[in-house]
Amino acid sequence: MQHTKVTLHTITENEAGQRIDNFLLRHLKGIPKSRIYRIIRKGEVRVNKKRIKTEYKLQLNDIVRIPPVTLEEKKPLSKVPDHLLKLIEKAIYFEDEELILLNKPSGLAVHGGSHSELGLIEILRQLRSDLTYLELAHRLDMETSGVLLVAKSRKMLQELHTMLREAHQIEKHYTALVAGVWQGGQKKITHKLERQQDRSKKVQVSEEGKESTSIFTPLRHYKDATLMNVQILTGRMHQIRTQLAYIDHPIIGDDRYGDEKQNRYFAKHHHSTRLFLHANLVSFTLNGKTYTFKAPLADELQKVIDTLK
Structure with missing residues (x-):
């Protein structure tokens, strides 16, 4: 078990726009949702020194007080084998400041899970460790190949999700x-x-x-x-x-x-x-x-x- 200390976190551009509960679920991986809601409700979580509700949307440069919690020790992700790094590197066929486009190979899950702890997004994050933000804009079945969009910023991800819903x-x-x-x-x-x-x-x-x-x-x-x-x-x-x-x-x-x-x-x-x-x-x-x-x-x-x- 890992016991954290009180931390003050300044919200970045890629984090702005999220609800505080979703931010904490990502930031404190392994903590149950019920515990997240409890520390917000009890006022242990503060934004700019003020109590907030679970639906509060974070703004750029907000200062979030994250209380001490107990986290389960997480095993570090396995190092991606060279052949998978080369496979995904070869699959990238377009990239600009906001997007990476891949021609996903069949037989590879987009997310790590029951089949393997390493899915396409985990492999891509190790391949492109120079980037601070990489998230799938949509999914493809493991067996399906083809165009897959990956956002390089939260702003782009939100815009793509909005368009996908309409x-x-x-x-x-x-x-x-x-x-x-x-x-x-x-x-x-x-x-x-x-x-x-x-x-x-x-x-x-x-x-x-x-x-x-x-x-x-x-x-x-x-x-x-x-x-x-x-x-x-x-x-x-x-x-x-x-x-x-x-x-x-x-x-x-x-x-x-x-x-x-x-x-x-x-x-x-x-x-x-x-x-x-x-x-x-x-x-x-x-x-x-x-x-x-x-x-x-x-x-x-x-x-x-x-x-x-």
């Missing part, structure tokens, strides 16, 4: 190879999606769920499959995978929502060894400037396309 403010397109021949042309489809309350962590179509909308456009028809462009207008967990499986066009290589027999067939005859879902385009306008980012299809997915007729 439909059409950030245009996001995916490429998917689905089982079966798609009938008809472009279709705008809305389902209500809900996360199952069990260990499967799967998403299902349910009247109790939240409305989720995607625009599906066939790009190329093959004998047993269709190459699709998918534009998502909402950003629900597993949205594309769940919707396509529900309408009997599961994504090739999807071992969670897909068809096991079809996946085995494509693995054997078309060398398809992963989920065929790729975030290929992100486009948005910010402060009068339009950003459009395209991530080329991963080599292993292009090889699958080359085998199809």
